[in-house]
Amino acid sequence: xxxxxxxxxxxxxxxxxxxxxxxxxxxxxxxxxxxxxxxxxxxxxxxxxxxxxxxxxxxxxxxxxxxxxxxxxxxxxxxxxxxxxxxxxxxxxxxxxxxxxxxxxxxxxxxxxxxxxxxxxxxxxxxxxxxxxxxxxxxxxxxxxxxxxxxxxxxxxxxxxxxxxxxxxxxxxxxxxxxxxxxxxxxxxxxxxxxxxxxxxxxxxxxxxxxxxxxxxxxxxxxxxxxxxxxxxxxxxxxxxxxxxxxxxxxxx
Amino acid sequence: xxxxxxxxxxxxxxxxxxxxxxxxxxxxxxxxxxxxxxxxxxxxxxxxxxxxxxxxxxxxxxxxxxxxxxxxxxxxxxxxxxxxxxxxxxxxxxxxxxxxxxxxxxxxxxxxxxxxxxxxxxxxxxxxxxxxxxxxxxxxxxxxxxxxxxxxxxxxxxxxxxxxxxxxxxxxxxxxxxxxxxxxxxxxxxxxxxxxxxxxxxxxxxxxxxxxxxxxxxxxxxxxxxxxxxxxxxxxxxxxxxxxxxxxxxxxxxxxxxxxxxxxxxxxxxxxxxxxxxxxxxxxxxxxxxxxxxxxxxxxxxxxxxxxxxxxxxxxxxxxxxxxxxxxxx
Numbered sequence: 275x276x277x278x279x280x281x282x283x284x285x286x287x288x289x290x291x292x293x294x295x296x297x298x299x300x301x302x303x304x305x306x307x308x309x310x311x312x313x314x315x316x317x318x319x320x321x322x323x324x325x326x327x328x329x330x331x332x333x334x335x336x337x338x339x340x341x342x343x344x345x346x347x348x349x350x351x352x353x354x355x356x357x358x359x360x361x362x363x364x365x366x367x368x369x370x371x372x373x374x375x376x377x378x379x380x381x382x383x384x385x386x387x388x389x390x391x392x393x394x395x396x397x398x399x400x401x402x403x404x405x406x407x408x409x410x411x412x413x414x415x416x417x418x419x420x421x422x423x424x425x426x427x428x429x430x431x432x433x434x435x436x437x438x439x440x441x442x443x444x445x446x447x448x449x450x451x452x453x454x455x456x457x458x459x460x461x462x463x464x465x466x467x468x469x470x471x472x473x474x475x476x477x478x479x480x481x482x483x484x485x486x487x488x489x490x491x492x493x494x495x496x497x498x499x500x501x502x503x504x505x506x507x508x509x510x511x512x513x514x515x516x517x518x519x520x521x522x523x524x525x526x527x
Numbered sequence: 528x529x530x531x532x533x534x535x536x537x538x539x540x541x542x543x544x545x546x547x548x549x550x551x552x553x554x555x556x557x558x559x560x561x562x563x564x565x566x567x568x569x570x571x572x573x574x575x576x577x578x579x580x581x582x583x584x585x586x587x588x589x590x591x592x593x594x595x596x597x598x599x600x601x602x603x604x605x606x607x608x609x610x611x612x613x614x615x616x617x618x619x620x621x622x623x624x625x626x627x628x629x630x631x632x633x634x635x636x637x638x639x640x641x642x643x644x645x646x647x648x649x650x651x652x653x654x655x656x657x658x659x660x661x662x663x664x665x666x667x668x669x670x671x672x673x674x675x676x677x678x679x680x681x682x683x684x685x686x687x688x689x690x691x692x693x694x695x696x697x698x699x700x701x702x703x704x705x706x707x708x709x710x711x712x713x714x715x716x717x718x719x720x721x722x723x724x725x726x727x728x729x730x731x732x733x734x735x736x737x738x739x740x741x742x743x744x745x746x747x748x749x750x751x752x753x754x755x756x757x758x759x760x761x762x763x764x765x766x767x768x769x770x771x772x773x774x775x776x777x778x779x780x781x782x783x784x785x786x787x788x789x790x791x792x793x794x795x796x797x798x799x800x801x802x803x804x805x806x807x808x809x810x811x812x813x814x815x816x817x818x819x820x821x822x823x824x825x826x827x828x829x830x831x832x833x834x835x836x837x838x839x840x841x842x843x844x845x846x847x848x849x850x851x852x853x854x855x856x857x
Binding site: 363 | 544
């Protein structure tokens with residue numbers, strides 16, 4: 275792990291000087307800003323039950339579906355396409371260090387992007403000066419959820435990027451995986467076959483893995499350790515698969 | 528003792544990919560400070576062998592030791608001692624030359640304090656000072672190639688492995704890269720693969736010809752010529768009766784015979800090439816025999832030096848013949 279700081283520093287630097295990062299950031303903040311403005315407009319028309327933060331975080335999956343593939347697709351796919359992974363792995367750097375370095379840097383950027391949406395709430399607080407709009411509970415819970423679920427989402431993106439040399443293929447795999455996880459899992463519960471007695475354990479397992487439900491818990495201020503464990507173990511497992519995938523590709527290169 | 532061990536030792540190296548044998552029982556050893564040329568047609572197993580030497584690919588069987596250390600049991604130690612420039616010289620497109628060298632230097636564990644002066648030194652040696660702040664993706668091929676060489680020698684490793692360092696360069700750039708390689712002579716052990724044979728002949732102390740995953744010939748270029756071609760060729764231009772020539776040649780050396788004979792030109796001279804299995808010099812006796820007696824008039828006599836290209840073609844053809852014989856037997 276001696277080289278991890280070097281690789282992490284290098285990756286963050288490369289992300290910060292790359293124009294595609296700024297395009298993704300502008301796109302992200304544009305979408306989030308539009309959503310936020312829409313929410314505020316609703317509030318100005320009529321009083322709502324939920325706080326703006328709660329509504330805002332409920333739509334988290336829209337930017338996640340687009341931004342995570344955009345940020346992660348390049349990481350390992352580009353390295354393999356150019357062949358620079360070969361020069362990287364012929365120094366005394368391990369595949370684990372490479373994967374963790376790329377993962378850490380992308381996760382940092384992901385947090386940075388979400389962190390910048392904090393500006394919206396600051397502006398709201400500054401100009402609305404109405405405490406009802408700024409309930410700290412859902413706000414903190416929402417950001418905590420974003421940070422925790424981001425661990426798994428970014429890991430999935432890095433894993434997708436390790437599967438293909440082509441950035442676009444990696445991006446599509448990542449998009450499909452996220453779509454399956456966020457939208458597909460609740461969809462599975464609609465299957466009539468799962469109502470049978472024999473499938474009860476499967477059904478309860480799927481019920482645990484509902485990302486949108488997790489968000490609801492977090493914004494209500496409930497931090498369930500099972501949910502924390504779900505994201506942490508999912509992340510570790512995905513990263514292990516990424517390392518294995520990279521090593522398998524190396525053996526057959 | 529690691530210090531007394533040869534720079535590279537390869538014993539019975541075998542590498543198979545999904546049933547295809549890329550490297551089939553290769554053994555060789557390289558002394559410290561030696562420059563070795565790897566020759567072979569495409570797909571002969573050169574790149575695979577080099578990748579195994581660097582520890583990037585695991586071997587199916589066999590032993591590889593770099594400076595006395597095994598690639599399989601001490602991969603990190605080996606990687607610290609090898610500078611490697613892969614085929615096609617992959618470089619990140621969006622970094623500056625000095626940034627790239629700094630990053631690589633850190634990965635190669637050069638202390639931060641020494642890295643700055645060392646990068647300056649390497650940039651000077653590789654004549655890259657003018658482009659140090661340029662983006663690598665915008666550099667011409669010649670510069671990119673030199674960045675690859677600079678990266679390989681950055682940590683001053685005892686062993687340097689370069690896969691086709693001169694591919695796709697113009698003759699002027701080849702000259703620069705060749706001078707660069709020659710400047711490393713004696714300080715580092717080098718393995719270079721190339722298709723450009725005069726290149727190898729000029730820079731390498733020893734040549735290893737690989738075909739179909741086997742070493743088909745090895746030795747100095749001069750020794751290979753003798754071993755593979757096994758004969759000397761002389762070209763003469765003489766005027767006189769060609770029918771009388773064989774008898775005269777037999778008097779000089781029994782194995783000397785006419786290989787090709789041309790038509791006489793306006794002055795009555797014809798160009799004849801002679802071959803002999805005798806490896807000793809026959810120029811002088813041949814000259815004496817042809818000029819004595821007055822039957823022939825001699826205008827030119829020269830020994831033809833086969834190029835490494837001839838040696839390479841003969842060696843690879845011979846190994847294909849051996850292989851097709853094996854196939855017929857089985």
